[in-house]
Amino acid sequence: MYVRHLQVGSFRSWERVDLALGPGPTVFVGGNGEGKTNLVEAVGYLATMGSHRVSVDGPLVRHGADQAVVRAALRRDDRELLVEIEINPGKANRVRVNRSPLQRPRELLGLVRTVLFAPEDLALVRGDPTERRRFLDELLVTRTPGWPASARTTTGCSSSATPC
Incomplete structure (x- = not known):
């Protein structure tokens, strides 16, 4: 799976972005504060x-705007999927897949799969085991979206609990 096309509107520092992307690695190059991390954050x-x-969600919406929009066309094998989120601070966000609204936004979890490493993630290597558990919890949710509601409560495992 890869992001074939990314659009953002009023997201963080970006008023509007419309990017065509290809399979394989994508590298965003630019100076500090130009919005590279904001694009990665939008996909995340x-x-x-x-x-x-x-x-x-409030800080994700560009100053002066009422809402932000993140939209991506995803390519998985020979199938294309359009995922859209309207971010509405203080109100319910709207999520659509292939232009159809989802009854429960959490149904989106698992459709877009990413792994994000940011500078603050150095704690995974250097820090307390709690950070490693949190990261593994998030990775498991990506692979098995129903996990937070079922397994976490039945096993007693969580990022703040004692080791499982």
Whole structure:
């Protein structure tokens, strides 16, 4: 699977971006503060419905805008999937797949699969085991979207619990 096309509107520092992408690695090059991480964060948001940098959606919406939009055309084998999220701080976000609204936004989890390493993730190697457990929890949710509701509560495992 790869992101074939990415569009963002009023997301972080970007008023509007429309990028055609190809299979294989993509490298964003530019100076500090030009929005490279914001693009990576947008793709990550499609996968997790959350940001690796902030815990609430408000900062994701460009200053002065009411909402942000992240849209991606994904290519998986010979199948194309269009995923769209409207980020509405203080209100419910709207999620659509192939232009059809999802009843429960969490149904999106598992459709877009990403692994993100950011500078703060050095704690995975250098830090407390809690960070490694948190990362593994998030990776498991990506691979098995129903896991947080079932296995985590039945096993007693969580990123803040004692080792399982």
